[in-house]
Amino acid sequence: MKVLPVALAAFLSIGTGSALVTPKTIQLNTRQNGSLYSLAAPAPSEQSAGGRSEDEIRAELLSGRVLEGGKVIDFEAIKGPSKAEQALLEAKTAILQNGENYAPTTPSGILGINADVIAEVGHELGTFASPEDIQNCAAYLRSLAPLGLFESRSNTGSHQMREFTDTDKAQFDDLLCKAYFESGEVTSAFAKTFYMGTQLLPVAPRGAIWAIYVWCRRTDEIVDAPRDSNAEMLKDLGSWEMRLENLWKYGEVEDVFDLCLLDVLVKYPNLPITPFMDMIRGMLMDVPGLGQDRYETFDELHLYCYRVAGTVGLMSLPVFGCAEGYND
Numbered sequence: 001m002k003v004l005p006v007a008l009a010a011f012l013s014i015g016t017g018s019a020l021v022t023p024k025t026i027q028l029n030t031r032q033n034g035s036l037y038s039l040a041a042p043a044p045s046e047q048s049a050g051g052r053s054e055d056e057i058r059a060e061l062l063s064g065r066v067l068e069g070g071k072v073i074d075f076e077a078i079k080g081p082s083k084a085e086q087a088l089l090e091a092k093t094a095i096l097q098n099g100e101n102y103a104p105t106t107p108s109g110i111l112g113i114n115a116d117v118i119a120e121v122g123h124e125l126g127t128f129a130s131p132e133d134i135q136n137c138a139a140y141l142r143s144l145a146p147l148g149l150f151e152s153r154s155n156t157g158s159h160q161m162r163e164f165t166d167t168d169k170a171q172f173d174d175l176l177c178k179a180y181f182e183s184g185e186v187t188s189a190f191a192k193t194f195y196m197g198t199q200l201l202p203v204a205p206r207g208a209i210w211a212i213y214v215w216c217r218r219t220d221e222i223v224d225a226p227r228d229s230n231a232e233m234l235k236d237l238g239s240w241e242m243r244l245e246n247l248w249k250y251g252e253v254e255d256v257f258d259l260c261l262l263d264v265l266v267k268y269p270n271l272p273i274t275p276f277m278d279m280i281r282g283m284l285m286d287v288p289g290l291g292q293d294r295y296e297t298f299d300e301l302h303l304y305c306y307r308v309a310g311t312v313g314l315m316s317l318p319v320f321g322c323a324e325g326y327n328d
Contacts, residue, residue: 051289056082061299075306076314077274079281084290087230088280091238110255111240112218114225120189121182126256128178137172137259140164142251145266150251176263179256183210190217204267208319211260216279216312218257223283230287241280248273268318275311282307 059081065074079085110126118125129137142150143161164172187210188195194213198206222236246252253262265271285291285304295301 051083052292075303084284091234112221121185138253140172141262146269149269179260180207183214187213205319208264211264212315271318275314278307279311
């Protein structure tokens with residue numbers, strides 16, 4: 001696939017780095033019958049803290065699609081039966097069954113914007129808009145979406161069309177400008193080299209890439225934040241994935257940074273949800289007791305790399321666009 005400068009996204013530094021590939025685990029690999037296998041078995045003394053069984057790993061790897069004559073394996077949307085997948089599903093089910101109006105326990109009240117993020121940026125984030133302002137802006141953005149992009153919650157009537165005055169539109173544009181500005185601040189604080197690269201982009205794609213970066217950063221913070229147990233993290237992550245699904249399906253948001261991603265989806269309606277969902281599963285591969293901290297073959301490592309890095313390229317592709325004669 002030939003694309004325009006999507007390679008720029010490779011500089012995105014999410015920083016999930018708890019995965020480990022040791023020389024004893026992988027020394028040399030080769031391909032046989034379209035699959036990679038290791039010539040060096042892991043040393044018996046090496047004990048993994050990961051929670052993924054050999055059966056789970058094998059099931060996911062066998063689910064990948066071989067592309068381009070066997071040279072590339074596509075792991076898009078692979079959700080093999082696993083301890084992590086089950087734990088996330090149980091967390092989401094509990095939220096739905098309890099009917100919780102879930103509120104994050106972060107200082108900002110914004111899920112994934114914790115004290116570390118605020119300290120790195122240097123000031124509070126997302127305080128310039130009220131919940132009512134955010135929802136009104138979301139309604140305005142939905143009104144700009146291509147027909148059929150979002151479904152309506154018919155039981156609530158919450159997506160009924162309304163008229164917006166020029167004053168309304170000016171207020172919403174100002175709110176979005178502030179939200180994008182803070183997205184840029186988060187990007188600059190955590191990924192300085194990447195942020196410098198985005199300065200070469202026109203305004204619309206620049207803001208879109210910032211919005212995507214902030215979503216990735218927040219996902220990483222949800223998983224990596226210090227916790228007493230995995231239960232609280234899974235509750236946050238389950239809520240986070242449900243929010244993502246509601247944004248793509250209904251165009252619904254909960255905070256100012258969600259507004260940026262909604263605006264991106266309206267501007268780039270072919271942006272798929274799949275790489276975002278896959279990244280969440282990549283983050284789970286880092287969690288002790290649920291994930292994997294040793295990779296015995298490059299196929300196993302390939303799956304992890306796709307989920308935590310390759311997904312960023314797929315998120316960015318609709319924004320950057322493709323070379324003539326190709327599509328995303």
